[in-house]
Amino acid sequence: MKNIINNKNWYIFFIFLLIIFTFSLINAQTENQNFIKNFLDLFLKNITSTKNNNLNINEKQTFFVNPPYQTNLQNAYDLESLITQIAEKSSKAVVSIIISKYVPIVERFYINPFEEFDFPPEIKPFFEFQIPQYREKGYEKQKIGGGTGFIVSPDGLIVTNKHVVSDSKAEYIVYLNDGRKFKAEILAIHPTDDIALIKIQANNLPTLTLGDSDKVKLGQFVIAIGNALAEFQNTVSFGVVSGLKRSITASDNSGNVERLEGLIQTDAAINFGNSGGPLINLKGEVIGINTAIAGRAENIGFAIPINRAKKMIEEVKTKGKIEVPFLGIYYILINEEIQKKFNLPVDYGAYVYKEDQSAIIPNSPAELYGLKDKDIILEVDNERITQENPLSIIIQKKSVGQKINLKILRDNQTFNMYVILGSLPKNLRDLKR
Secondary structure: OOOHHHHHHHHHHHHHHHHHHHHHHHHHHHHHHHHHHHHHHHHHHHHEEEEOOOOOOOOOOOOOOOOOOOOHHHHHHHHHHHHHHHHHHHHHHHEEEEEEEEEEEEEEEEEEEOOOOOOOOOHHHHHOOEEEEEEEEEEEEEEHHHHHHOOOOOOOOOEOOHHHHHOOOOEEEEEOOOOOOEEOOOEEEEEOOOOEEEOOOOOOOOOEEEEOHOOOOOOOEEEEEEOOOOOOEEEEEEHHHHHEEEEEEEEOOOOEEEEEEEEEEOOOOOOOOOOOEEEEOOOEEEEEEEEEEOOOOOOEEEEEHHHHHHHHHHHHHHHHHOOOEOOEOOEEOHHHHHHHHOOOOOOEEEEEEEOOOOOEEEOHHHHHOOOOOOEEEEEOOOOEEOOOOHHHHHHHHHOOOOEEEEOOOHHHHHHHHEEEEEEOOHOOOOOOO
């Protein structure tokens, strides 16, 4: 028995020498790789299937383990190809908006406030002053800013940000990707959202497809295209959706401050001048309108969900105007801090409250249907009100004249109240609804 084992050892040693030799052949003769691989596979299969208790070899012993996955560079090349195709096609429908305005020509001149005094010659040199002064000398047209937009209909309807076209005294020139330029007409400006529609006189223009922003997922790939710094037309950046339902307070170069809620956050680079440009998914669909960046951070940008623009476009086409649904209250979103401060029974919802005056707007649907100060609105149509899903965003998705069901908490009693939404009055554009 011992001699048999020794013979087996010599046999295995010989086979390993053969393996080393065959591997050297692999390096030397690549044309024989398939043959050698088949030979080795067959040999290993035979070895592992041989039962020998003295050598401790059995059928379950494993010599080579396949990795759980294989790196496939082709997938990366496919992704790169897809991104470049989307960027190339989409850029044709992305426009640059140049803002120009007649501004005063300021001339500097100098005066001597002591020029009229008759000083003795020996001290007059001590009073020869030249003080700079400024005066207007006519007007000239100057470029004062820029932004981005994207075409949504072949006849020249363009979506952009409200803050891009907010100056009624400015002139807006739209530059297409092919070099043509058109003077733009401001068609509609949203009363409470940072969205605007402008129009150019052109036909057969390329357009972008509008997607469904309600289906956006955290972490999905996105592409941003825009007129970066109002100088670099059709700048393309790539990233992911890094946050959803964000709320921010944003300001523009004119000092206008606006509260924006329910935004998409992305790490795709967005710069000044990108405002109004599209945020696009890998289907080539617009899912957001790039609108703001975090000034003290890198790669934190925000986009307005495209469904809000789709609703606006539909209203302009069907009604010729934009109507904002209106409930008619001031409120505070409840969290744990607010709950403790006002000793409230719940840590979510909208607390109907305004310091030093009633939170119910006179002649509003809220007053008409019986909402009261210090009511807590918990839900709207079974949709819970939270910090991430504020009342204003829920109401914004409704329509003027729509009947909604409010779940109210009053004096520790819960009940439902039906309210028909009105239209936001012009003098209440900053109301929390």
